[in-house]
Amino acid sequence: MISRRHLLKSLGLSAFSIPSLLSYGAPLNKGLENTMPRSDDPNYWEKIRDQFMLEKDKVFFNTGTIGAMPKVVVDRMTQHLNYIGSNVADWAYKDDNKEDFISGYNNLMAIRQKVGRLINADASEIAMTDNVTHGMSYVANGITLKAGDEILTTDQEHGGGQSSWKVKEKRFGAVFKTVAIGKPITSPNEVYDTIVKAFTPKTKVLMLSHLISGSGAILPVKDLCAEAQKRGIFTVLDGAQTVGQIKVDMKDLGCDAYVGCFHKWIGAPAGSGFMYVKLEHLKNIYTTVASYRWDDHSDEGFRFTQRGTGSFPILKGLDAALDFHFEIGPDRVYERIKFLGQRLRTGLRAVPKVKLFSPPESMCAGTTVYNIEGWTGTKLQDTYWEKARMRPRSQGDTFGVRHCTHIFNSEAEIDKAISLVTEWAG
Ligand SMILES: Cc1ncc(COP(=O)(O)O)c(C=O)c1O
Structure with a gap:
């Protein structure tokens, strides 16, 4: 049985955080208390395998498209769906603590904090999104570029990462510029040199996949972001394939913006993602999907998280998936x-x-x-x-x-x- 103190510690929280966690819904780690193997169990990974619903006669190697969900994730999500189905009349609406009937109007602070713990960023810099495509679109639409300004990227970007920048090109005359990187890439320096050589005084944005989905290459993004920033270039990374697969640390990477999802490598339900932008930039970004808080800068992450009625059961599943990830240890x-x-x-x-x-x-x-x-x-x-x-x-x-x-x-x-x-x- 996981003690309350252990639980809080494992979440990096103090007892003061308890009210916000409770308002988020069911107890954390529910369903994991008696099922997780001890870390010194010789059959540890077999027992972890048992936590997944994946049928035993099939072998799944396609996490890059959509992840396999641990059972606790599906349980938390379906329990909550059932709860809403049965109890929607209980929702007094005015009662802020009962915030888990719909998402899209509340600040989702507890889950933003948990995401912040995962990626080493402050919750104020994080907005919840449905996926990477949404996150990148918020960034691309939200910043101002003029005709002739260049967006630099590689020739191996996913449509969900690059297309919002192509819109920018067509609509505002910005220039979408790609450089060819190898497949296979032979060294980090090869990528670094190719990209740095392509910078011009007109380059205003560098957009890169942190990990290229079509080859598995982890790009030298930390060095590239540092070099770009020296030249005043805004850096945004596509983390669709990283979060849950490799360590992602905003303070270490030093990028200006990062968009990611949880429905691949974290094993959360489809439709769960985030956008991170350094606070100094976030305050200047227009929101694409606007509701009451569209211009309220008291909580920048909330300004983007407020995006109309959404599914709370997905967030419950995400919450359980993050707990599962933390419980094993990133x-x-x-x-x-x-x-x-x-x-x-x-x-x-x-x-x-x-x-x-x-x-x-x-x-x-x-x-x-x-x-x-x-x-x-x-x-x-x-x-x-x-x-x-x-x-x-x-x-x-x-x-x-x-x-x-x-x-x-x-x-x-x-x-x-x-x-x-x-x-x-x-
Ligand atoms: C590198 C990369 N970027 C963006 C996306 C799009 O992600 P989403 O479907 O979460 O918007 C993917 C999806 O596979 C991807 O691999």
């Missing part, structure tokens, strides 16, 4: 993901006729992209499923599959995947 999660990813890459590198599109090991975590010579991604994806009920995701004709490893995967699953690919590669 560093332990990242180490395990990397350990399994590295095991996969080491095995694949030894197979002739297999080409990796992921960068050197120092730039990788749990995302690996590879193909068998002469195969398409669809063929590899479908063969995995037909022969072994394994689910990586196709990356199109050339780049094979993206194969994500997470804490619910095992060494045996990775070894089986390597031996299958070895067999298929002939």
Whole structure:
């Protein structure tokens, strides 16, 4: 049984925080008290696997698209959905403490604080969003650029990260400029030099994926943000593939803005994300989705979090997913993901006729992209499923599959995947 003190400590909170947590709803870590293995349990990861609803005869390698949810997440969400269905008449509306019938009008401070703890930022700099696409759109729409101002990015950005900047180009005459980076990338310096060489006096925004979804490459964003800032360039990072996979620390990265989601690597329900912007910039950003607080700067994060009626059960699921992540320990999660990813890459590198599109090991975590010579991604994806009920995701004709490893995967699953690919590669 987790004591109240342990619980508060594990959340980085003092007893003074209790009222805001209670107003957020059901007790924290509900459902985890008796189910989590002890950290020294020799079968620790098998027991963690048991916490997931994922059917045991299937192997999931597609966290990069949508994460597998721990059971506690689904339970918290469905319990809350049932609660709302049965008790909506209880809501007196004027009663601020009963804030969990709809989201979109309250400041969601408790969950913003919890996100702040995860990414090392203050809650005032964090707004809750539905996903990365929303977060990036808030940033791109909210800042002012004039005709000729340049937005610099790479040629490997996701549509949800880059498209709001293309709108900016079409609507305001800003210039959306991409530079080609390798696939595979051969070193952090290669990326750094390519991007820095492309800066011009007109560059006003640098937008980059922290981790490229199509190769698994972790870009040298800290150094790039520092260099950009020396030149007065606003930096915004797309963290769709990072939060829950690798450590994400706003103070360390030093970027001006960061957008991320929880529905991939944190295992939260679909439709949960955030936007972080340094307070000095956030106060100058217009909101895209406006409600009563659109111009109220007393809580900048709330100004963007107030975005009309939304689903509270999703936030309950997110809350449980964050508790689950903290309960295991973020560093332990990242180490395990990397350990399994590295095991996969080491095995694949030894197979002739297999080409990796992921960068050197120092730039990788749990995302690996590879193909068998002469195969398409669809063929590899479908063969995995037909022969072994394994689910990586196709990356199109050339780049094979993206194969994500997470804490619910095992060494045996990775070894089986390597031996299958070895067999298929002939
Ligand atoms: C790098 C990157 N950016 C943005 C997105 C879009 O994320 P969302 O669907 O949460 O808006 C994804 C989704 O896979 C992604 O990988």
